Amino acid sequence: MTLVLSGKIVQLTELSLEDVPFLAAAAVESRESYTFAHLPADEDGMRRLVEQQLAARAANRQLPLVLRSTDTGEVLGSSSFHLEQWPWHAEPPVTPDAVEIGSTWLAHSAQRTGANREAKLLMLDHAFTTWQVHRVRFRTDVRNERSRRAIERLGARFDGVLRGDFAGADGTVRDSAYYSILATEWAAVRPVLAGSLVSR
Secondary structure, three states: OOOEEEOOOEEEEEOOHHHHHHHHHHHOOOOOOOOOOOOOOOHHHHHHHHHHHHHHHHOOOEEEEEEEEOOOOOEEEEEEEEEEOOOOOOOOOOOOOEEEEEEEEEOHHHOOOOHHHHHHHHHHHHHHHHOOOOEEEEEEEOOOHHHHHHHHHOOOEEEEEEEEEEEOOOOOEEEEEEEEEEHHHHHHHHHHHHHHHHOO
């Protein structure tokens, strides 16, 4: 069954190769906020990225999504569930035990519109309510203060810094700041996050 998550601002659907030219156009509106992101600036690069994400989808490691404007259908960006199956199952699980929400980016014009926050609410709701995961994790380059503040505004707790965690977009080996929300915390976090959208 194809996943569709719909809100007042954004709709999230499963990524396909047909989305490549629209994602490429969204990614070049302005590059100023992608300093710490591995985001291609041309259609060929975007196609390679999407192909990698679809391969991870076929291997059941990732569920990549495209974000569209609910009103116009315009492509605004992309985000992904990175899926974890824990080893206590006798049979392969139908749904993940935990996820990381990441690989998220928005076109410059969609930033600070509530689109990212609503997308995260929809994804968190699906993870905790439908999949009933035990934990949702977020991570970002430790130097990316804008991203860290955005994650904190979601209600995620800071877990710590993992040094030498990943390839930085600038060619360095980056340290990553890790955050999480546990299933036991979601009932308290959700109304605060939903209320922040209403108050915009």
